[in-house]
Amino acid sequence: MFPIKHHPEDPDMTTTLSPFTPLFALWLWLTQTIYATVQKAYGPPSNWISAGVKSMHRVGIVPFDIKGKLTALLFVTSSSRGRWILPKGLAKANESHADTCHREGFEEAGVRGEVFTNFPCTVVISKTTSKGMEQIPVTYYPYLVKKQEDTWPESKRRLRHWTLVEDAAKVAYKDDFLGLINQFRALEPWIREAAAEHKS
Numbered sequence: 166m167f168p169i170k171h172h173p174e175d176p177d178m179t180t181t182l183s184p185f186t187p188l189f190a191l192w193l194w195l196t197q198t199i200y201a202t203v204q205k206a207y208g209p210p211s212n213w214i215s216a217g218v219k220s221m222h223r224v225g226i227v228p229f230d231i232k233g234k235l236t237a238l239l240f241v242t243s244s245s246r247g248r249w250i251l252p253k254g255l256a257k258a259n260e261s262h263a264d265t266c267h268r269e270g271f272e273e274a275g276v277r278g279e280v281f282t283n284f285p286c287t288v289v290i291s292k293t294t295s296k297g298m299e300q301i302p303v304t305y306y307p308y309l310v311k312k313q314e315d316t317w318p319e320s321k322r323r324l325r326h327w328t329l330v331e332d333a334a335k336v337a338y339k340d341d342f343l344g345l346i347n348q349f350r351a352l353e354p355w356i357r358e359a360a361a362e363h364k365s
Contacts (some may be wrong), residue, residue: 266308307356
């Protein structure tokens, strides 16, 4: 028996919710429906505590290629303001960061390749949302491009542009990506070494 509230005509009398009343059946149905909906969106209950953080945090890639001593980065235009940015997006339920990198890389830039998960770089960037301009954390991973498709899911909304890594700061939106580019360049010797193994 579950106490709900005091009876309006008798403060000492408590209205109870019995397992055999229609009200209890409705309450149980609502509880089970909400539980199932949340579990479908965020996975098992162990994930729910961090769900709020996950809804803010994005995962992205730094698409690159190497040729000889040269390293080039691939930028795409943003869908809202046309700035040169890097592919990113929300991780889906039960999706690893590597899975998100592959999906977002193809959807936004039409590229397929290798994710280097040993070199994550987390920065805060600005994003236009329904609430206006917001700051969000994004973890980017170096992404060695092995194939570049001519058409891709967002090809009608975005342009692509390759640039040498030393010129990247001139192309990218500096307020958001200068720090990320500097991190990439600091890690470049190790990233190139890992890339060489995949290109051999």
